Amino acid sequence: MLEKLVKAVLPAALAVAALTGCKEEASPPRPVTGLAGAPGKFDPPVVISTAKALRNDDKLKDGDTTEDNPISRWARDRLGIIQTNKWIVTDQNDALTTRIKLALSGGEELPDVLFLTDAQIPGLLPDLVASGSIMDIAEAFEAYAPARVKEAYEKNPSVWRSVMLNGKRWGLPQISDGKVGDPILWVRQDWLDRLGLKPPATLDELETVLDAFANGDPDGNGKRDTIGLALAGKRYLNDWIGDASFLFGAYGDQPYQWNRTKDGTLAYGSIQPGVKFALARLSEWYAKGYLDPDFGTHDEQKASSLFASGAAGVISGPGWMGGWPLSDASGTLPGAVFKPIPYPTGPDGKIGRIGSKLSYGSYFFRKGFDRMDAAFLYWDAVYGSLIEDPASDFAYGYAEGYDYILKDGELVYDFPGATSTISKHLLFGPGSAPPNVMPGESIERRVLQGHIRSPYEKKLASTASRLFLEGRLVGDIQLEHSRKNEFVGPHPPTMSAKGPLLAKLEREAFLKIVYGKAPADSFDEFVKQWRENGGDAITEEVNRWDLENGRVASAAEKLASGVTLR
Ligand SMILES: [Ca+2]
Secondary structure (H helix, E strand, C coil): CHHHHHHHHCCHHHHCCCCCCCCCCCCCCCCCCCCCCCCCCCCCCEEEEEEEEECCCCCCCCCCCCCCCHHHHHHHHHHCEEEEEEEEEECCCCHHHHHHHHHHHHCCCCCCEEEEECCCHHHHHHHHHHHCCECCCHHHHHHHCCHHHHHHHHCCHHHHHHHEECCEECCEECECCCCCCCEEEEEEHHHHHHHCCCCCCEHHHHHHHHHHHHHCCCCCCCCCCCEEEECCCCCCCCCCCCCCHHHHHHCCCCCCCEEECCCCCEEEHHHCHHHHHHHHHHHHHHHCCCECCCHHHCCHHHHHHHHHCCCEEEEEEEHHHHCCCHHHHHHHCCCCCEEEECCCECCCCCCCEECCCCCCEEEEEECCCCCHHHHHHHHHHHHHHHCCCCCCCCCCCCCECCCEEEECCEEECCCCCCCCHHHHHCCCCCECCCCCCCCCCCHHHHHHCCCCCCHHHHHHHHHCCHHHHHHHHHHHHCHHHEECCCCCCCCCHHHHHHHHHHHHHHHHHHHHHHHCCCCCCHHHHHHHHHHHHHHHHHHHHHHHHHHHCCHHHHHHHHHHCCCCCC
């Protein structure tokens, strides 16, 4: 769902997850063209097979097919690389995972290249490694990755951790911008204005606002029919829209994830003392009517619609919400003014929120595949468009007629039938512009300030709403307060066995406190239960993984980025 929404609201570059598939063919003699910076083309062409998971809405135009389309023609004509689809599956019910498991159990050879999402990797990586069917790519990366690609990884070394097992690098991770899902606070500015309130800068001021939004008839219809904060409590309290991470952060911790502590180890956030205080505060808010009575059954869609429909005056969620759903909602709620603001500070001046993943998926290579030179040529060509390389073949977009057209010599992005899903046909989608790589101001800031000259700036200006850009910029203000889940490895045995039960225990314990059905002190009993029922063993497993797979690089990267450890 996240993937789908992200695709709907973000520039395609942020959501590229190309899955293509191919037939096996004998490798032609290896040419030396194409790397070391010189634009090259393989002749004879290199054939690379892959697997593609497609959705019904990934439609091609004008007789194009999955084997023959603008992307495949570009790769063949410009790079001398021919993609073939060894497997094509429908992108539902995790069909690709099923297909891979079938291949592994039957001893069937994998496609040359496989893309797996961050959700699929933890379950599949141990099996893939154990089967001996994928290769450690460390050597090929050193030998063939172009300088600017190496730079992206050197500046974000912890991204390797999602593909590491036994200290080896089993895949090539996409690198996200590291902040796309970082939440901010969205408030109804027109409600604040009507009630004579300022945007809240502290948690206490936020509480005043929530009280006024719940009790002060902010929509002026004479009825007590609004709430303060829209919260999604169905799965857990830090979901990707309608999260409470700012409240946990104000008390110094993030539950539901593994956080780096001052002694360098990883600790599970949900059992830390600060969480108890945040739950107690949330319980007060619930008792005072600031939350929806049924928030514990609301998913992120429901929470989002409460805010977008004018029933709630505050929600926490990503900056891109300024595109969907808020730009659409502006048209249906007359007078509504949505405003993105940074999070207020907690009692001790603390601010904190959940942080986006650094990687949303990775590419894995068949053991014995020996055309990593071609793979990196392709990777680099797409990567150029992510870092706004003016010389990129994709500077205008991915394919004329799909995501852009040229009309009287001008680039046009807003036309009937415009779609960015053509990018799914790429053999490789390296992710987004990685953190720490792009100099100067963000493209969102440039476009918002009216600096719209390059094709990349024109594209963003034409496809993003002003509120989207503003939301993204507010997200950037508190980057140092984002906390990423530091555990990104395969699920170790106790986590696999006990994790679901512990998550249930955690969900029930937290909701009981917030609903006022159990005192805040029952948190201590939850911690005891969690630790005794597998939690302590999982903590050991997670720290073993951390030690064996790059703890040093990860801790150094955190310090270098200005993050203070708890
Ligand atoms: Ca009202």
